[in-house]
Amino acid sequence: MISLDRASLRYGPILGLSPTTFELPEGGGITGLLGPNGAGKSSLLQLLSGLLPPSGGEVRVFGGAPFRNPAVLSRLGLVPEGDRLPAGLRADRWLRMMGELSGLSGPGLKAAVARALATVGMADRAHLTFARMSKGMRQRIRLAQALLHEPQLLILDEPFNGLDPEARLTLMALLRDLAARGTRILVSSHILGEIAQLTDRILLLFRGRLLAEGSVTEIRQLLDRHPVELRLTGEAQALARWAVEQPELAALRMEDGAVVLSVRSPRDILPRLQKAAAEGGIPLRALDPLDLNLDAVFQYLTKDHA
Amino acid sequence: MPIYAPTLPPAPDLGHGQPPALVLARFDLARLWRQKIGRFFGFAFLFLLLWKVARIYVDHLLQTNQTFRPMQDFAKTILTQGADFQADLLNPASYLLWFLVALVGGGLVARDTLYRVRPLMYAHPVAPRDYLLAKLGFASALPFAILLPFALLPWLMSLILAGASGPVWVTAPLRLLPAMAISSALMGTLAAGASSMAATPRAGIGWVLGLVLGSATLASMIQGLTGFSAVQAINPVLLAETWPQLFVGVDHPLMGWGPALLGTVFHLGLWTFVAAKRTMPSEAVI
Known part of the structure; x- marks a missing residue:
């Protein structure tokens, strides 16, 4: 569906995105585009949504270059960052215009607007002007405009910015539902928790470079320089005695009623740990991986490339 | 009971709508229609149009009614006649028209900049040239549509009342319509x-008024310093007034065909270039 082959983007002398190569397959699913401010997320989204041509390399979406390509653009939907919409304008009128720009007309347009509004839960409030809408409502209308022509690829740039927790959860549920119905969704964010709640498939960007691609677990396993931290809760002395005999152990730290192990190759040590606990060889009450989450992966990768 | 294979809902039927430029221009027109400003200017221009038409009728009365015969010579001294009269049909309070164009046109592109709508449009099958065409087309069609009844209604009234001998030439529309098209563009x-x-739209209005009045002031200053009258060709207000006069054969005291053509081409080229550069996709980044 999406393939980048050494695609880069320059803004004059400034490099927005270094030569980047990756592919996203056909079919539904959510991919998180993660990175701090200035990492190149918006540059990548501009390339994918056909707003700018690549300065080098090749970008292909649905098999074609998206820049000024109606065949590609009619199959993707974009929800840009921000919630500014013409204040005095009614949402339904604006949606009709955006639908017409997608090539819809007549009864098809009317049905598409009604369907998109129902999908985002705004069917009964579409007659309001944008000035009378909350931020969450405006964001849902922005999403509705991207859904009018039922795109196969939906691109959202920082869609959760400024939303309250309830609106955030509603939008996440909506995106999950769309993904389950076969839409490929690409969501950018600089907030790890948002992406972690939504998906475990990520593209990690930092300073204009693609650092990693895949699931959080897959990426974590590639980080050999940073052993995985496991907290074993139970009788700390006995757990520590067992741990020091393991060849994968890199470091050990005692805590109150627990021991924290830094281990290489957790796939090798975990089966032995399970077996020992099951046979009663070690007094283990709980096992918590401390850094198998998105925050840890992000921190390790960005520190390594800083 | 037969078992049917699962089917997906049909994909939306795309590609049968109007051209994007037309959709955008129609949207701007609908927005203008809903605004109070449209009603105010509608009444103002309607009043001016009625005044023009009334003048045709008064002229007809002066020519045909014996009661008004003694006033005929006096009327000729205070009312424009001949070619000047034809050109005057298209000058319905020139500054009022410029003011309307500034109020409406000033926000056309600026509003989309303020609300960052252009990235959304360009992420649809809308090319920058479609966007530019819509904005330039709407901004030019608006004064043209306002001037159109000023060219046609008095002509029609004159034809009905007095035929070919009426105050408005029979060939007047052939001369006035091209002039209107150039002035409107x-x-x-x-x-x-x-x-x-x-x-912002307000800043846009300021830019239009500033450029119009600034160019006029600059042209007058340069003419005052150098005595070179053709420099008035940089004054867009004067240019818009000059074209109807040139087309109906009035000898303009400041500007001939050459300077008018050069000045118009300069303005059309410059502002189209500026608008094209400022609405490029790279200016609409998300």
């Missing part, structure tokens, strides 16, 4: 170009 292009430089 000049107004619309300048407004869209100025609007593209602004970040």
Whole structure:
């Protein structure tokens, strides 16, 4: 569906995105585009949504270059960052215009607007002007405009910015539902928790470079320089005695009623740990991986490339 | 009971709508229609149009009614006649028209800049040239549509009342319509170009008025210093007034065909270039 082959983007002398190569397959699913401010997320989204041509390399979406390509653009939907919409304008009128720009007309347009509004839960409030809408409502209308022509690829740039927790959860549920119905969704964010709640498939960007691609677990396993931290809760002395005999152990730290192990190759040590606990060889009450989450992966990768 | 294979809902039927430029221009027109400003200017121009038409009728009365015969000579001294009269049909309070173009055209592109709508549009099958065409087209079509009844209604009234001997020439529309097209294109292009430089609609209005009045002042200053009257060709207000006069054969005291053509081409080229540069996809980044 999406393939980048050494695609880069320059803004004059400034490099927005270094030569980047990756592919996203056909079919539904959510991919998180993660990175701090200035990492190149918006540059990548501009390339994918056909707003700018690549300065080098090749970008292909649905098999074609998206820049000024109606065949590609009619199959993707974009929800840009921000919630500014013409204040005095009614949402339904604006949606009709955006639908017409997608090539819809007549009864098809009317049905598409009604369907998109129902999908985002705004069917009964579409007659309001944008000035009378909350931020969450405006964001849902922005999403509705991207859904009018039922795109196969939906691109959202920082869609959760400024939303309250309830609106955030509603939008996440909506995106999950769309993904389950076969839409490929690409969501950018600089907030790890948002992406972690939504998906475990990520593209990690930092300073204009693609650092990693895949699931959080897959990426974590590639980080050999940073052993995985496991907290074993139970009788700390006995757990520590067992741990020091393991060849994968890199470091050990005692805590109150627990021991924290830094281990290489957790796939090798975990089966032995399970077996020992099951046979009663070690007094283990709980096992918590401390850094198998998105925050840890992000921190390790960005520190390594800083 | 037969078992049917699962089917997906049909994909939306795309590609049968109107061209994007037309959709955008129609949207701007609908927005203008809903605004109070449209009603105010509608009444103002309707009043001026009625005045023009009334003048045709008065002229007819002076020519045909014996009661008014003694006033005929006096009327000729205070009312424009001949070619001047034809050109005057298209000058319905020139500054009022410029003001309307500034109020409406100033926000055309600036509003989309303020609300960051262009990235959304360009992420649809809308090319930058479609966007530019819509904005330039709407901004130019607006003064043209306002001037159109000023060219046609008095002509029609004159034909009905007095036939070929009426005060409005039978061939007047053939001369006035091209002049209107040029003047309207000049107004619309300048407004869209100025609007593209602004970040808010109000700033856009300021840009249009500033450019119009600034160019007029600059031209007058240079003419005053150098005595070179053709420099008035940089004054868009004067240019818009000059074209009807040139087409109906009035000898303009300041500007001939050459300077008028050069000045118009300069303005059209400059403001189209500015608008094109300022509405490129790279200016619409998300």
